[in-house]
Amino acid sequence: MTSSVYSILGQGIQTLLVLAIAPAITGVTRLVKARLMRKSGPPLLQGYRDLFKLLRKEVIVADTASWLFRVSPYLIFSLAWLAATLVPTFATGLHFSWTGDVIVIVALLGTARFFQTLAGMDVGTAFGGMGSSRESMIATMAEPAMLLVVLNLALIASSSRLPVIADYLVTQPLAIRVSLALALMSLVIVALAENARIPVDNPATHLELTMVHEAMILEYSGRHLALIEAASQLKLVMYGSLIICLFLPFGIASVDSGPAAWFVSLVLYVGKLTLAAITLGLWEVSIAKMRVFRVGEFLGIAFIFAFLGLLLSFVTEELLR
Amino acid sequence: MNEAYDVSHFLAGLMLVVSFALIYQDRLLAVLRTFAIQAIVLALAVAWQALVQDRPNLFITAGLALGLKGIVIPLALHRMIFRLGIHRDVEQVVGVGLTMLFGLALTALSLMLVLKATASAPAVAREVLAIALAIILLGFLMMITRRNAVTQIIGFMSIENGLILGATGARGMPLVVEISVAFSVLIALFVFAVFVFRIRERFDTVDVEVLERVRGDRT
Numbered sequence: 001m002t003s004s005v006y007s008i009l010g011q012g013i014q015t016l017l018v019l020a021i022a023p024a025i026t027g028v029t030r031l032v033k034a035r036l037m038r039k040s041g042p043p044l045l046q047g048y049r050d051l052f053k054l055l056r057k058e059v060i061v062a063d064t065a066s067w068l069f070r071v072s073p074y075l076i077f078s079l080a081w082l083a084a085t086l087v088p089t090f091a092t093g094l095h096f097s098w099t100g101d102v103i104v105i106v107a108l109l110g111t112a113r114f115f116q117t118l119a120g121m122d123v124g125t126a127f128g129g130m131g132s133s134r135e136s137m138i139a140t141m142a143e144p145a146m147l148l149v150v151l152n153l154a155l156i157a158s159s160s161r162l163p164v165i166a167d168y169l170v171t172q173p174l175a176i177r178v179s180l181a182l183a184l185m186s187l188v189i190v191a192l193a194e195n196a197r198i199p200v201d202n203p204a205t206h207l208e209l210t211m212v213h214e215a216m217i218l219e220y221s222g223r224h225l226a227l228i229e230a231a232s233q234l235k236l237v238m239y240g241s242l243i244i245c246l247f248l249p250f251g252i253a254s255v256d257s258g259p260a261a262w263f264v265s266l267v268l269y270v271g272k273l274t275l276a277a278i279t280l281g282l283w284e285v286s287i288a289k290m291r292v293f294r295v296g297e298f299l300g301i302a303f304i305f306a307f308l309g310l311l312l313s314f315v316t317e318e319l320l321r
Numbered sequence: 322m323n324e325a326y327d328v329s330h331f332l333a334g335l336m337l338v339v340s341f342a343l344i345y346q347d348r349l350l351a352v353l354r355t356f357a358i359q360a361i362v363l364a365l366a367v368a369w370q371a372l373v374q375d376r377p378n379l380f381i382t383a384g385l386a387l388g389l390k391g392i393v394i395p396l397a398l399h400r401m402i403f404r405l406g407i408h409r410d411v412e413q414v415v416g417v418g419l420t421m422l423f424g425l426a427l428t429a430l431s432l433m434l435v436l437k438a439t440a441s442a443p444a445v446a447r448e449v450l451a452i453a454l455a456i457i458l459l460g461f462l463m464m465i466t467r468r469n470a471v472t473q474i475i476g477f478m479s480i481e482n483g484l485i486l487g488a489t490g491a492r493g494m495p496l497v498v499e500i501s502v503a504f505s506v507l508i509a510l511f512v513f514a515v516f517v518f519r520i521r522e523r524f525d526t527v528d529v530e531v532l533e534r535v536r537g538d539r540t
Contacts, residue, residue, distance in 0.1 A: 176327045178334035300418055304341055307425050311432055312334045315451060318436055319444040320326070 023047025032281025120216030131215025449490025456483030
């Protein structure tokens with residue numbers, strides 16, 4: 001009885017937690033970037049202020065927009081939120097975690113991207129169409145790599161459910177696993193591409209011929225824009241949590257261990273996520289954006305790494321069975 | 322998990338990744354640097370095998386790999402590239418993506434083949450053999466897809482790296498054979514170097530495609 005109460009309670013906390021910290025995590029990255037460029041940068045709470053300001057503002061919709069344009073922000077936001085609640089953050093075995101595995105998360109994000117690209121083309125501006133076509137190109141190459149990483153982890157832990165994989169990796173004795181390292185590199189590249197981060201896309205630009213994500217959402221305003229911004233912040237948190245849960249899962253609590261253990265694990269999780277955001281900021285200032293036509297090669301590396309990791313863990317399974 | 326297997330798996334896997342990096346690189350100096358890294362990883366892998374199998378003569382092999390292929394040959398090729406004045410060249414590889422996919426297919430093929438064929442051997446030997454075969458095939462792939470004579474030499478050398486890795490994992494190669502292989506590779510390098518300079522003198526380029534025209538394969 002208590003365990004089901006705990007799992008529902010924990011799920012509720014996580015659902016609110018990811019939503020609450022998402023703007024702050026993006027804010028940390030922005031702040032790190034600004035400080036390294038010797039600017040003072042926006043305060044950490046600026047993300048929240050922006051969202052609240054956008055929510056109060058009037059929505060302006062183009063005359064040519066269809067219902068799809070109005071519906072998409074809500075869909076994109078709820079799909080991203082749902083995906084973020086499925087990844088174990090501070091505790092494993094939460095209530096929702098038995099309903100969806102990693103493949104479901106990939107599918108949810110794919111659906112969100114589908115609506116985003118459609119909405120980008122809906123109004124009929126040149127920028128929107130260009131952004132949508134580039135986003136589709138990037139996604140076609142990032143998704144196979146992501147699925148191969150998932151397959152690799154599923155092969156190692158004999159399950160595709162994230163809590164099981166995290167539990168398995170926590171309980172394993174420390175060992176050098178080259179296939180996990182390859183999977184990590186592949187997943188990081190995919191995460192950079194999917195979150196429109198610097199070698200692939202520049203999140204800080206609004207008027208450039210190279211923009212991808214910003215080009216798609218150029219026509220949005222008011223609460224629609226707020227929802228889309230919140231969705232991309234959630235997506236960043238989701239990818240960060242995914243990488244933490246798969247590759248740095250130490251200290252993650254089990255859901256049955258009670259609120260006191262959750263709290264410790266939660267502080268640890270927020271610390272790890274902040275560290276990831278700082279690393280992202282460091283990475284972004286130290287590297288230049290790629291030409292769009294080189295993105296294929298960059299994501300090709302992710303695919304190669306994921307595939308090699310899969311082959312190597314296949315060898316290990318075969319030999320040490 | 323036994324650490325003997327883990328470390329040798331890690332080093333062999335690293336060599337495989339570096340082999341892919343060799344195929345991926347299209348700048349001559351970067352190819353050279355990647356090749357040196359591969360030789361250093363090979364030396365580490367061989368040294369680990371020497372520790373695990375308790376065969377101190379493998380340390381000599383590791384030293385040869387490090388000294389000859391990690392330092393001497395890259396330096397020699399480095400000088401050669403600068404003397405030929407092609408150090409800034411970017412080689413037009415025929416479709417990096419396609420080559421990489423071919424490489425993946427070759428890797429999968431060799432893993433499946435060796436794991437099936439060596440069912441009774443110990444785990445470390447099986448896996449080192451499988452990865453060594455993959456590295457050899459990737460070296461062949463590199464030689465096939467490149468047109469520059471210098472990168473073809475590096476492809477050849479990386480085949481030899483794969484051979485050494487396989488030989489040390491399989492507890493069989495006597496030291497005499499190993500040393501003679503190492504030195505024959507060194508001699509091959511000299512022969513190659515002479516050839517490359519001759520090709521250069523004759524045709525004013527190191528693109529081996531011109532040889533096909535001379536042979537009459539292509540008009």
